[in-house]
Structure formats: C-alpha cells, structure tokens
Amino acid sequence: MNKTGIVIHRFAQDGEAFRWPGVDVKHYNASGTQSQGMTKQIVFPADAHLPAEVRYFEAEPGGYSALERHQHVHAVLILRGHGSVMIDGAVHEINAFDTVYIPPGVWHQFSAAADSWLGFLCLVNCERDRPSRPTEADIEELRRNPAIRDVIRW
Numbered sequence: 001m002n003k004t005g006i007v008i009h010r011f012a013q014d015g016e017a018f019r020w021p022g023v024d025v026k027h028y029n030a031s032g033t034q035s036q037g038m039t040k041q042i043v044f045p046a047d048a049h050l051p052a053e054v055r056y057f058e059a060e061p062g063g064y065s066a067l068e069r070h071q072h073v074h075a076v077l078i079l080r081g082h083g084s085v086m087i088d089g090a091v092h093e094i095n096a097f098d099t100v101y102i103p104p105g106v107w108h109q110f111s112a113a114a115d116s117w118l119g120f121l122c123l124v125n126c127e128r129d130r131p132s133r134p135t136e137a138d139i140e141e142l143r144r145n146p147a148i149r150d151v152i153r154w
C-alpha cells in the first residue's frame with residue numbers, strides 16, 4: 001500500500017491460473033488439508049476500515065474444497081467455470097456469475113467439474129470461528145443421504 005491507501009493489483013492470467021501479481025498464492029494440495037487442486041488468494045485482506053476479507057479460491061478440473069462447517073457465513077460469487085456445491089445435504093450446480101450464500105453451521109464443499117476450472121470470490125468476516133472437519137461419525141451420517149453420498153470427499 002502506498003501512502004494514499006490506494007491498492008490496485010492488475011489481473012494477470014498465468015497459463016490457466018487466475019493471478020494478481022503481488023497477491024500471495026496458497027496451494028492447498030498439501031496432505032492433511034482435505035482439499036485437492038485448490039489455491040487461495042486473499043485479494044482483499046481485512047484492514048482497520050473494513051473488518052472482512054475477500055478471498056479468491058480456484059480449483060483445477062476435478063479439484064475440491066475441504067468438507068467443513070463453521071458458524072461464520074460465506075458470501076460467494078462464482079467468477080469462472082462451473083462445478084457444484086454441496087450445502088447442508090443437497091448438491092447445486094454452479095456456473096460463472098452465480099452467487100451462493102452459505103449460512104452458519106451447515107456442511108459445505110465446492111467442487112470443480114471434471115472438465116472445468118472453478119474460481120470464486122468468498123467474503124468472510126475477519127473475526128470468525130475455525131472450520132470443523134467431519135468426524136468418522138459425521139461422514140457416516142452424511143453418507144446416509146443418497147443425494148450427496150457419492151459427491152462428498154474428505
């Protein structure tokens with residue numbers, strides 16, 4: 001940030017990947033993160049004037065976010081590609097420019113289609129609880145729902 005407080009990051013696609021030089025890229029492929037083929041970029045970090053963060057998540061074809069739940073909410077805008085999101089026991093198709101609101105306390109997981117990247121902006125409060133991941137008992141219960149049993153990954 002310069003002394004005026006103005007920050008501009010120019011968009012620069014890097015091959016298939018959406019990038020904003022100057023914004024760090026976190027890769028989520030590490031084992032134990034329970035997501036696959038996913039990156040995260042904090043395009044608007046929280047600051048004293050705006051206690052919220054906008055993150056850009058991007059999954060390569062077949063990639064997916066962690067299956068999780070938490071009390072904080074997500075306001076999501078799909079920016080590219082298509083795929084699906086599982087929210088609270090139902091699966092919804094998602095396409096570029098759709099919006100998705102994820103309320104408190106529900107299981108959710110975003111997945112890119114097998115033939116498409118999926119990129120989305122996700123707004124969160126900067127003060128938020130940590131996501132919880134499913135226990136074996138949670139998975140057993142989730143998998144009793146035929147609408148999602150073959151969709152969720154953990």
Ligand code: MN
Nearest residue numbers: 068074108131
């Ligand atoms: Mn979440």
